[in-house]
Amino acid sequence: MAPIHPATGLQRRQLSAAVLLATLATGATVAHAQLEEVVVTAQKRAQSANDVGITINAFTGDQLRDFGVLTAEDIAMLTPGLTVNETAATGVPLYTIRGVGFQDYSTAASSTVGIYFDEVAMPYTVMTRGLVFDTERVEVLKGPQGDLYGRNTTAGQINFISNKPTREFGAGATASYGSYSTWDLEGFVTGGNDLAQGRLAFKTIQSSKGWQKSATRDDKLGEKDATALRGIVNLDISDTVRLMLSTHYVKDDSENKANTAYGGTPFGLGEFTNPYTPLDEYLLPTGSNFGETPPWYSTGDNEVADWTNNYTSPITGKTFNIRPRRDNELTGFAARLEWDIGSMTLTSVTGYNEFEREEANDWDGGFYNDSSNINTTDLEVFSQELRLSGDTGPVNWVGGLYYAKDEMDEYYHYFMSDSVFGFGSIPWGVDLFAATPILELDTKYSQETESAAVFGHVEWQFTDAWRLTLGARYTEEDRDWAGCTFVAEDGSLGNFLNANFGANLGPGDCGTINDDPTSPDYIFAVIGTPRVNDAFQVYEDSISTDRWMGKVGLDYSLNDDLLMYGMVSVGFKSGGFNGANSNTTQQLTPYDEEKLTSYEVGMKATLLEGRMQLNAATFFYDYEDKQEQDTAVTFVGNISGLTNVPESEITGAEVDLKWQPVTGLNVNLGVAWLDTEVTKWNAVDPVQSSWPVTVRRDVSGIELAQAPEWSYAGLVSYEWPLANGLVLEVAGDVSFTDDTTGGVSPEDATEDYTLFNARLGVGSADGQWRALVWTRNLTDEDYYPAAYTGGNGPFVRSYGMPRTVGITLNYNFGQ
Structure with a gap:
C-alpha cells in the first residue's frame, strides 16, 4: 500500500464528514421524537449520563452487538480518543485514552486505562481479551478517576x-454466520421469584477457515475457537439486604494474528533494524536473489502475512510448535x-x-525464525472493596476501603535462530555472535503486588443550580x-x-549480566576470577508507592437541559519492572510512578425538546x-528498555452529538482532537550509544505515541414500520483514526x-x-492499527480485518 499523502487523508476526512453533515441536514422535526435517557453508574450510583459532570461515552448491549463488538479492544x-494497539506479538493489548497510554508489551505491565467488569478490576490487559457478551452497557470514562476506582490509573476507565437476572422468565x-466460515452463537435464560433470580448466558465463536494467507506458501491462519459462560444469582435476602453472586469462564483456543513484514526504506526508515536471514540472499551482492x-x-494486501509453524533445535533435536495460537483460560468469581x-x-x-x-506468537512477519515466542502465564487477582454511601438532602456521599493482591508467574520462551544474534550473524559478518550464535532464551519472572486504599467522594448541591464535587483517595502499593x-x-546463551x-x-x-x-x-x-559466575544472577527488587490523588469539580445547571462543568483531577500510576528478555541487570531496574493533572471544562445540552443531546469538552x-x-544499552546491543518521560503536555477537545430528527431516525457523531507534546526528555540515542556508554539526545517537541490528532465515529440509522407488524431498519457507520508518529x-x-x-x-x-444482514469494513480498507520492530530485525505491521459480510438472526422468548 502506497503511503497516504496529507492531501489524500484530508480529502477522505472531508468526504466522510460531508456524508454525515448531509444526513444531518435532511431531517425534519417531529415533536413526538425523543432520545432515550442513558443511565450510568460512573460515580457508584445510578445517574443520567447527562447529569454527570465528567466526559462519558456509553453504549448499550444492542449497539455493541450491531457494531460487531466481540472483545474489550x-x-x-x-x-x-480511545485507541487499542500492540507494540509486540505477546498477546498484550495496549489501551490509550486521549494520548495517555503505556507502550509496553510485558504481561506484567499494568495499564493506564482501568478495565472493570461488574465493578471488579482487571489490572492486566492480557486478562481482558475474553468475549464481550450479554452486556447491558459499556461506559468509557475519560480522564483520571482516582477517587472512586481502585487500581491507580491515569487515562480513565472502561466499565463493562x-x-x-429478572423475576420474569x-x-x-x-446466531450469526459470516465470512471465513465464522459462526457466532449467543444466548441467555433468566427468571426467578421475589426471593431469588438467576441468569445464565453464553457465547461461542467458531471459524474453521483462516483469513490470513501466507506470503510464501499455501497456508492460512485465523481459525477461531472461543467460548464464554456467565452465571449470576441474585438473592433478595430481606427488604434491606441483597446479595449477588456471579461466576464466569472463558476458554479461547483460537489462532493468533500474524504480522506483515515490509522494507522500511520507502517509508523513511532503514531497510531493517538489524539484519537477519534469509534477507542476505536479497540484499547482499553474494546473494542468490540479489536485487529482488x-x-x-x-x-x-491486508490478508497477506507470514509466520513460522515449527522450530527444531539443531542442538537438542527438539521440535517446538510455534504457529501463532493461544490456549487461554479465565475463571472468575464475584460477590x-x-x-x-x-x-x-x-x-x-x-x-x-x-x-x-x-x-x-510470531513477531517477525516471515516464515523464518528471527523472533518467535511462547508465553506461559499464571495470574491470580483478588480484590475487596467496602463502601458506605448515603444521600442526606443536598449531599450525596460515598466513602470506603479497597484492597487488592495479585500474583503473576511468566515463562517466556524465545526463538531467534535466524536473527543477527543467531545464525544470521554469519552471512552478515557480525563476529560477536558468529562463533557462538544465540538460538533460544528462557525468560522467567514472578511479580507480587499488594495495594490498599481509603477513599471518599462528596457531591453537594448547595443551590438549585450549583453542585460541588470533592473526591480524594490515598493509596499504598508494594510490588515485588x-x-x-x-x-x-x-x-x-551459555555458550555465548x-x-x-x-x-x-x-x-x-541465569544469563543476565550484572x-x-x-x-x-x-x-x-x-x-x-573464580567468581565470574556470580555476575550472572536473578534480579530482585521491590518498589513502594504511597500517594494522595483526587478531584475538585463544579457543575452549573442553567436549566434542566443544560449542564456546564469544570473539573480538576489528579491521578497516578505506580511504577513497575521490565519483563522483556534481559541482557543486563540495569535493563531491569524499575521505572518510576507517573502523575497526571487534568483540567477540563465541558457542557451537556439537551436540545430541540429532547430530540438532540450535544456534549462538548x-x-x-x-x-x-x-x-x-x-532503548536499553546492553552488551549484545541496544534492545528493549523502559523509562520515564519527565514532562509532557496534552491539549484536546471532544464533541458528542446524538440526534433523533424524526421518530425512527437516529444520528450519532463523536469527534476528538488531540495535540500532544513531549516538553522535556533526554532519550537514549540508539545510534551513538554502545555498552557500557549511554549517549542521550534531546527529543523535546515530539508527539506522544498512539495519539491521533483527529478521530471520529458517526452513525446514521433509520427504522420504520411495515405491514403485518414488521419493522425495517437500515444503518451505516463510519470511524476515522488519524495517523500517529x-x-x-x-x-x-x-x-x-x-x-x-x-x-x-x-x-x-x-x-x-430480528434478521440482519451486515458488512464490516465495507470498502475493504487496508489498515494497520499497530506497527513496530518485529522482534530483532524486520519492520512489521499488524493489519486489521478485511471486509466481512454476514447474517444475524435473533429471537427472544418471554418478557
Missing part, C-alpha cells in the same frame, strides 16, 4: 456492566452485597480471577519482582556468555514522568484509516425476532 471502534438466542524484493514483504442501614447503604464487592495461558533471562535447554566472559554457565543458569558498578558482583569486578493535561519505551520510535508510526460498516434488517415490532 473493539470498543475503540466506537470511541473517538452485564445484564442482570426470559430467554433469547442470537523479498517475497515475504507486503504493504498492499456483591448491599445492606441498607437506615439512610445509608453498605456495599461490599469481592472479586477473584485466575488466568492461565500458553500462547505462541524477581526475574532473569536463563540459559535455555540448548545451552546456546562463556566464550565472551570466561564463565561456566549451562542450561537453567552491569551495576556499585555491586560487588559487577561484571568487570569479577571477570577473570476541552481539556489540558500536565503529564509528569510518563512511563514510556526507551510513533513517538520516539518512528517505526511505530501508523497511517490514517477510515472504516465503513452497514446493516439492513427486518424484525417484529414487538422485538421478539
